[in-house]
Amino acid sequence: MAGDMTTFKGKPFDRPSLESLMKRRLFYTPAFDIYGGVSGLYDYGPPGCALTNNIVDVWRKHFVLKENMLEVDCTMLTPHEVLKTSGHVDKFADWMCKDPKTGEIFRADHLVEEVLEARLKGNKEARGQKVDVEEEDPKKKKKKVKNIAAVKLDDALVQEMEEVLAKIDNYNGEELGHLMNKYDIKNPATNGHLLPPVAFNLMFQTSIGPSSNMPGYLRPETAQGQFVNFQKLLEFNQQQMPFASASIGKSFRNEISPRSGLLRVREFLMAEIEHFVDPEGGKKHPRFDEVKDVELELLNRDVQLSGKTTVETTKIGKAVETGLVDNETLGYFLARIQQFLLKIGVDGKKIRFRQHMANEMAHYATDCWDAELLTSYGWIECVGCADRSAYDLTVHMKKTGAPLVVREPRKEPLKVEEWQCDLDKKRFGPKFKKDGKTVEAAIESLSQGLREKLSLDLEKEGKIVIDVPGVGDGKVEVPKELISIEKRTRVENVREYTPNVIEPSFGIGRIVYALCEHSYWTREQDEARGILSFPPTVAPTKVLIVPLSSHADFKPFVRTLSDKLQEGGISTRVDDSGASIGKRYSRNDELGTPLGITIDFQSVKDNSFTLRDRDSTEQVRAGLDEIINAISSLVNGREKWSDVAARLPKFEGQEVD
Numbered sequence: 181m182a183g184d185m186t187t188f189k190g191k192p193f194d195r196p197s198l199e200s201l202m203k204r205r206l207f208y209t210p211a212f213d214i215y216g217g218v219s220g221l222y223d224y225g226p227p228g229c230a231l232t233n234n235i236v237d238v239w240r241k242h243f244v245l246k247e248n249m250l251e252v253d254c255t256m257l258t259p260h261e262v263l264k265t266s267g268h269v270d271k272f273a274d275w276m277c278k279d280p281k282t283g284e285i286f287r288a289d290h291l292v293e294e295v296l297e298a299r300l301k302g303n304k305e306a307r308g309q310k311v312d313v314e315e316e317d318p319k320k321k322k323k324k325v326k327n328i329a330a331v332k333l334d335d336a337l338v339q340e341m342e343e344v345l346a347k348i349d350n351y352n353g354e355e356l357g358h359l360m361n362k363y364d365i366k367n368p369a370t371n372g373h374l375l376p377p378v379a380f381n382l383m384f385q386t387s388i389g390p391s392s393n394m395p396g397y398l399r400p401e402t403a404q405g406q407f408v409n410f411q412k413l414l415e416f417n418q419q420q421m422p423f424a425s426a427s428i429g430k431s432f433r434n435e436i437s438p439r440s441g442l443l444r445v446r447e448f449l450m451a452e453i454e455h456f457v458d459p460e461g462g463k464k465h466p467r468f469d470e471v472k473d474v475e476l477e478l479l480n481r482d483v484q485l486s487g488k489t490t491v492e493t494t495k496i497g498k499a500v501e502t503g504l505v506d507n508e509t510l511g512y513f514l515a516r517i518q519q520f521l522l523k524i525g526v527d528g529k530k531i532r533f534r535q536h537m538a539n540e541m542a543h544y545a546t547d548c549w550d551a552e553l554l555t556s557y558g559w560i561e562c563v564g565c566a567d568r569s570a571y572d573l574t575v576h577m578k579k580t581g582a583p584l585v586v587r588e589p590r591k592e593p594l595k596v597e598e599w600q601c602d603l604d605k606k607r608f609g610p611k612f613k614k615d616g617k618t619v620e621a622a623i624e625s626l627s628q629g630l631r632e633k634l635s636l637d638l639e640k641e642g643k644i645v646i647d648v649p650g651v652g653d654g655k656v657e658v659p660k661e662l663i664s665i666e667k668r669t670r671v672e673n674v675r676e677y678t679p680n681v682i683e684p685s686f687g688i689g690r691i692v693y694a695l696c697e698h699s700y701w702t703r704e705q706d707e708a709r710g711i712l713s714f715p716p717t718v719a720p721t722k723v724l725i726v727p728l729s730s731h732a733d734f735k736p737f738v739r740t741l742s743d744k745l746q747e748g749g750i751s752t753r754v755d756d757s758g759a760s761i762g763k764r765y766s767r768n769d770e771l772g773t774p775l776g777i778t779i780d781f782q783s784v785k786d787n788s789f790t791l792r793d794r795d796s797t798e799q800v801r802a803g804l805d806e807i808i809n810a811i812s813s814l815v816n817g818r819e820k821w822s823d824v825a826a827r828l829p830k831f832e833g834q835e836v837d
């Protein structure tokens with residue numbers, strides 16, 4: 181599981197300290213805390229909101245702006261019919277098992293995973309082997325699964341259990357039940373027997389309006405709102421293909437056992453893209469060339485099937501060429517996802533792309549890769565990227581009759597040879613009376629093969645017999661006076677097709693949390709205080725303004741600096757408390773504030789200020805305009821601190837605690 185869980189400054193990662201920092205500094209807090217809280221629901225405080233908003237802002241620029249995506253904001257309340265059609269009512273479920281004695285409920289795959297992982301760790305302990313950092317953590321007193329002693333297992337069993345874990349997302353309810361029997365998995369707290377897994381639908385049901393005749397759900401993804409608007413979006417895009425829509429908004433899933441803080445919650449922010457592409461011609465992407473040399477760590481399906489988790493560093497161009505990644509558009513988005521994650525400060529060594537195994541993918545998907553980020557909870561899926569084929573548009577079109585298709589003039593007209601049925605409408609009505617329309621529709625839907633066969637029947641028997649459910653005994657005779665069936669050539673000037681959809685789907689909360697883990701460290705001289713080294717672009721507050729004291733002479737400078745920075749859209753915070761400068765800075769290092777300006781008596785004399793870098797604590801000194809310019813280019817990503825430090829005079833003053 182856990183790979184390199186050191187911080188980016190090389191020290192072991194300390195989750196309890198980070199989580200306590202995040203709660204203490206109000207990045208997030210359990211929702212309805214004073215009422216005892218609700219599992220899986222969290223509120224974000226000021227730094228959490230600002231960090232999330234800044235990440236979403238980068239997302240918009242990186243995807244929506246750069247690629248002219250069509251952003252929509254669709255409702256979260258969704259009628260039953262839409263989610264029935266999409267398959268969510270019947271299939272959007274996880275497997276749960278119940279302890280009949282205590283009433284406790286477990287998510288079956290998670291339980292199997294936790295028990296087997298704990299047994300493997302117990303085996304390592306019994307053999308005196310090194311265990312992962314997470315288990316060595318002295319502050320983590322309680323094991324997730326309590327009833328596991330350090331017991332030696334034989335090598336074949338270890339290998340078998342490792343294989344099961346590598347494929348844990350791949351099992352259905354019956355298979356999970358089988359695994360629970362095979363490995364004798366019980367309620368970890370009581371050792372009580374558990375009932376076999378049953379499906380539990382994850383959607384929150386509600387009813388729309390005062391009468392209860394319109395059932396609905398809180399959406400479990402933003403995608404369906406985008407699909408049902410396809411026709412209007414295509415029109416808006418002047419019928420140009422390919423194009424993508426995008427949406428950012430809350431989704432809701434009634435998770436069986438929310439856990440791991442922000443990683444598995446019941447209400448979360450999603451950012452999703454639906455890229456509509458012509459299924460013919462290999463799903464090429466016009467900008468694929470720009471990313472073909474981007475290297476990704478790929479964990480392919482076959483490696484997982486063999487029970488391993490070895491990744492291979494592969495250029496995305498190569499992965500598409502060899503067919504490992506199904507097509508250019510999917511490959512393009514995998515590379516763009518990685519570029520986005522790096523841009524917001526995710527550690528490049530802690531990103532991998534894992535391919536879904538056949539059973540794990542939705543039945544309509546042709547290929548699917550998850551961008552997983554390594555955290556102290558293991559590798560966590562933060563972005564799913566699936567080729568959903570034409571499934572969603574097809575089912576919504578079938579259900580509603582709306583033409584969710586693309587119609588394009590053909591460069592060369594297409595000649596199609598086909599069997600056509602002509603009806604004598606004048607005699608057809610009187611013969612079939614009220615069933616006329618139903619019989620006509622049944623004839624319309626006859627396949628080409630059947631039409632060919634029926635043309636022979638017509639010639640030989642002088643009539644055809646077709647299936648028309650609901651009319652008489654379900655068989656209807658049509659005499660040759662009413663119908664003729666002939667092979668003719670039709671010229672098609674317009675091509676009609678249902679686009680395929682490539683869908684990158686981002687869980688923003690998971691990304692926020694993983695980024696916090698990747699950015700967290702402590703200085704040698706002050707182990708107690710954490711630092712969150714967010715890039716300036718996403719940091720909640722960009723600049724801390726620190727007057728040496730609350731002396732009245734400093735106030736106009738505080739005002740000028742704040743105004744000038746805020747006019748440029750740069751967020752600031754003033755700390756004029758009585759604490760030492762060093763303390764004030766370190767309090768803001770915890771919030772990830774990348775830059776600090778000190779106002780001192782020299783500032784009053786010559787309008788010069790010191791500018792401090794959070795990570796190195798280096799300081800430079802310059803006049804007002806130069807300081808503002810440097811901040812602006814750091815925040816906009818035009819320069820790094822090393823560039824600024826090289827061109828502005830160093831300031832050697834010490835931070836005093």
Ligand SMILES: Nc1ncnc2c1ncn2[C@@H]1O[C@H](COP(=O)(O)OP(=O)(O)OP(=O)(O)O)[C@@H](O)[C@H]1O
Pocket residue numbers: 433435442443444445446448450561562563564685686687688689690
């Ligand atoms: N309960 C949740 N809490 C927070 N984020 C979530 C949750 N479920 C899904 N996400 C986020 O939404 C993204 C897209 O959702 P998707 O349906 O692909 O997830 P999923 O495969 O159901 O996730 P998992 O297998 O972890 O339950 C995920 O990559 C993840 O970042």
